[in-house]
Amino acid sequence: MKISRRLALIGSVSVLAACDRQTYRPLYSSDTHPEEYPTVQAVKEMGRLLEERTNGELTVKVFAGGQLGSERDTLEITTFGGLDLNRVFLAPLNAIEPLTTIPSLPFLFQSTEHMRASLDGAPGNSILRSLEPHGLIGLCFYDSGERSFYNVRREILTPDDMKGMKIRVPNSDLNVAMIRALGADATPMSLSEVYQSLVQGVIDGAENNWPSYESGRHYEAAPYYSLTRHVMTPEVLLMSKTRWDKLSPEQQEIVRQAARESVPFMRKLWDQRVAQARDRLIEAGVNVNEVSDLNPFVELMRPVWERFVVTDDQKRLVRQIEELGA
Numbered sequence: 001m002k003i004s005r006r007l008a009l010i011g012s013v014s015v016l017a018a019c020d021r022q023t024y025r026p027l028y029s030s031d032t033h034p035e036e037y038p039t040v041q042a043v044k045e046m047g048r049l050l051e052e053r054t055n056g057e058l059t060v061k062v063f064a065g066g067q068l069g070s071e072r073d074t075l076e077i078t079t080f081g082g083l084d085l086n087r088v089f090l091a092p093l094n095a096i097e098p099l100t101t102i103p104s105l106p107f108l109f110q111s112t113e114h115m116r117a118s119l120d121g122a123p124g125n126s127i128l129r130s131l132e133p134h135g136l137i138g139l140c141f142y143d144s145g146e147r148s149f150y151n152v153r154r155e156i157l158t159p160d161d162m163k164g165m166k167i168r169v170p171n172s173d174l175n176v177a178m179i180r181a182l183g184a185d186a187t188p189m190s191l192s193e194v195y196q197s198l199v200q201g202v203i204d205g206a207e208n209n210w211p212s213y214e215s216g217r218h219y220e221a222a223p224y225y226s227l228t229r230h231v232m233t234p235e236v237l238l239m240s241k242t243r244w245d246k247l248s249p250e251q252q253e254i255v256r257q258a259a260r261e262s263v264p265f266m267r268k269l270w271d272q273r274v275a276q277a278r279d280r281l282i283e284a285g286v287n288v289n290e291v292s293d294l295n296p297f298v299e300l301m302r303p304v305w306e307r308f309v310v311t312d313d314q315k316r317l318v319r320q321i322e323e324l325g326a
Helices: 005-017 039-053 071-080 097-106 111-119 122-129 173-182 189-199 208-214 249-283 295-300 302-307 314-324
Strands: 029-030 061-062 085-089 136-144 146-152 165-167 185-188 207-208 224-231 235-240 289-291
Touching: 029 071, 029 136, 039 061, 039 085, 039 136, 039 173, 039 235, 039 249, 071 085, 071 235, 097 111, 097 122, 097 173, 097 314, 111 122, 111 314, 122 136, 122 314, 136 249, 165 173, 173 185, 173 302, 189 207, 207 224, 208 249, 235 249
Parallel strands: 029 061, 029 085, 165 185, 165 207, 224 289
Antiparallel strands: 085 235, 136 235, 146 207, 146 224
16 A cells, blocks of 8 residues: 555654654644745744744744645644644634634624734634634634635626626635525635636636735636625634643743734735735736625625524624724
8 A cells, every 4th residue: 555645744743743752853833825825934933933932942843835734634633733733724623613613704804903903802812712622722813814706707896796606615614605695606616626617617706815816816717806805714823732731831931922923924924915916916907896885795694693603602702803893
């Protein structure tokens, strides 16, 4: 039986992670984004701070570009202690912790500033703490951008403009429910399939942030980009509780502080990336339109919220976030 390079790499990382005698071995970290991506660079910055503040006792080695597998695969490995650190999109955590669903609610955040204030404050801390019973230590949140709709047909100004469109979404019950509530046909598929599906007419559109719309060349096939900014789901940096428990209280505090300090570092890189992508797309002739009245979209999300916000803790978290935006 042949063992794939990825499985062999995961196995070797897990063996090293389990070796207690290697006191000063790096903290092994996974990221599906490529080497130059802001989250990868932020975790490396965190590693630089750790090395500096612990005299080399704590360092980080990042396996970027999905070397260790999909986020769902590496999340499971991290939970069981085979990986020390893991940067994942928040959605894969929805199945294990209900509070992680809240930042993905459509039209919850009024702006990027509102989102950042919420995740840096008490609401974000509540979500991070909720992960510990699941074998994970939540360290910080990174941006994943404002998501808006793009399509091959027309500007979207009202929900009626979306009726009958086939819109690609990530494989998430919440995302599917959102698209259906807007009167469109939700089509879950991998991000890597979107460009070809737009070209072949399998889908009429999708939704994503400026950098993804540009880097995936989706704008070539779907030149209408409508700024709904309907979702601002963040990324999250996790640490295995197994590895965390082996750190001294002093080391734990240094790790937390280094993670927090990596957030503004990441956001600066992200904001630059967004601005560059936006400028390139406008120069390329993409039809970009603001949506002047979002209320019709927001009203259609009421049943979606009722379906996914069910526990008292979830409702309390929603209220806290809304109050920060008031």
